Amino acid sequence: ILNVEQSPQSLHVQEGDSTNFTCSFPSSNFYALHWYRWETAKSPEALFVMTLNGDEKKKGRISATLNTKEGYSYLYIKGSQPEDSATYLCAFMGGGFKTIFGAGTRLFVKA
C-alpha cells in the first residue's frame, strides 16, 4: 500500500509569519506530485503539479519544491495572510496513473 504523509496535521500562525509544511511520498515509480488548496466549504483546487526532481513552482506568496529521490515536497507560504487559511493537500501520482492523496495540513492564520 502506497503511503502519502503530510506534516504537520495542523498549524497555527500569525499574520505575516512565513511557514512551510511537508509531503512525503514513495520515491519509486514517481510520475507527478500535486498540491491542492482546500478552503472550508469549497472544493479542493489545484495549486501546483511537479514532475521533475528539483522542480520548483511559485504562485504569488506560495511556492513548492520537489525531491523525488528522497520522496518529499515542501510547500512554503511567505508572509501568511488570513485568506491563506485552508487545508493544503498533496497528491502523489505513481505507476498505474493512480493518484493518492495525503490527509492534508490544516493552516490557520490569525490576524
Add this chain to the structure above:
Amino acid sequence: DADVTQTPRNRITKTGKRIMLECSQTKGHDRMYWYRQDPGLGLRLIYYSFDVKDINKGEISDGYSVSRQAQAKFSLSLESAIPNQTALYFCATSDVAGVEFGTDTQYFGPGTRLTVL
C-alpha cells in the same frame, strides 16, 4: 456555471436505504472519480472511470457501486446505506491529454454531505 456539479449537496438518510449521488461535468474530460473524505483522513478513492466503458475499484469500494452513463455523468450508489458511510463525497474529473499532459490534475465538484442515521 460550475464545470463539475454534484447532486444532492446534502442528504440525510436512514440505515438500509438506497442512495444515489450524481455527478455531471462540462469539462469534456474522460476521467472521473468518486472520493470520500472523513475527518483526519485524506481523500480516499472509491471508484474511478477512464472512459464510458471503464470502471475500476478504488481503495474503499466495498458497499458502493458506480455507473458511467455517458462521458459527462458518473453516479455513485450506496445499495444499503450504513452509518459509517456518513462522509463528505467528492466527484472529480481529469484530462490526461490536457495542458499538463499526463499529470492528471483533478477538478473537483462542490461535494455531497451524506449523513446515514
